[in-house]
Ligand SMILES: *[C@@H]1O[C@H](CO)[C@@H](O)[C@H](O)[C@H]1NC(C)=O
């Protein structure tokens with residue numbers, strides 16, 4: 001009897017603990033268009049400090065895949081657009097998978113191959129024509145290697161594949177892309193892989209800062225909007241964008257497809273004409289987003305679907321072309337210090353080990369860093385009062401249980 005009870009209690013206690021641990025599952029994009037990033041070994045604590053359990057690469061960097069062995073972090077590896085034509089050949093795909101995926105399994109948990117990035121919105125019909133054949137041949141190669149149950153195949157689209165996105169219920173794909181997208185959606189159904197979209201409310205704000213409410217795009221308290229057709233209330237633009245994609249999928253008959261947000265983020269710095277690109281706004285966007293993901297609520301149209309979101313990006317990438325904002329999406333500076341304080345805690349970071357040290361700042365090898373954005377020491381691990389309360393609650397419940405258990409045994 002005593003044994004039974006104590007076993008029950010232990011189960012209960014571990015249940016409580018695992019409840020605390022589950023928290024959330026944040027994904028992060030690990031882009032490396034830079035010449036000043038830390039070694040992959042030094043990136044592991046950074047990834048863990050934000051509670052990211054999933055990492056998306058834009059390639060299949062062997063150094064990263066090796067370094068993250070046995071960390072439990074899940075990986076999406078990518079085939080760049082320049083590979084699409086070649087990968088239509090199943091032998092070529094098989095060779096690539098053997099050396100870039102199979103070689104790291106199972107120590108490195110590669111679960112997805114992303115074939116091409118934003119291919120359809122380049123409007124390059126010959127490139128677009130290669131996309132599905134490449135996805136199919138990569139999947140066939142996985143089947144032949146016996147890996148298709150553990151590794152899925154997908155491709156990331158720009159939100160620009162939508163021809164209309166407002167109101168969300170009127171979301172629809174660009175008419176000229178429907179013929180091309182439909183067989184890709186069939187592929188997702190057939191292989192049970194997710195549909196990926198890159199969604200940036202920042203672009204909408206940058207495009208019309210006078211018309212778009214900053215609070216609405218930054219997940220700050222605001223009145224929000226009501227979709228007149230569905231009567232659903234939206235208090236942030238990202239959810240409106242996601243539901244527009246759900247509506248577009250539903251309108252083609254793909255109501256059940258899994259949708260993941262493969263990129264979203266906010267730059268902490270931009271050019272004169274890039275409204276809103278500040279550390280304060282980036283902190284609000286990414287900090288609020290991560291809290292939202294942790295809350296495990298879905299969007300108004302899909303309230304019961306967990307948000308599956310990859311933040312863009314881990315690092316500021318100094319060699320990215322384009323406007324200044326492009327090089328300033330990182331949560332971290334190249335020296336490993338936070339680009340700004342996210343105001344999230346280690347619990348949001350899905351880890352009960354609160355006392356883990358702030359990741360060590362690495363020597364700053366970059367010359368172009370903004371010297372006075374000195375947020376380096378704030379770190380991600382400061383415990384908010386709410387979080388503390390949660391710990392204290394769980395702590396005292398456990399203490400009571402332990403005393404109870406001891407008194408039973410005596
Ligand atoms: C592709 O075509 C669409 C629709 O015709 C257009 O809105 C978009 O700007 C084009 N994109 C590029 C990169 O040319």
Ligand SMILES: *[C@@H]1O[C@H](CO)[C@@H](O)[C@H](O)[C@H]1NC(C)=O
Pocket residue numbers: 048350351352353356357
């Ligand atoms: C929690 O953090 C500790 C220390 O940083 C680390 O060793 C451990 O792997 C982390 N656990 C999870 C589930 O991320």
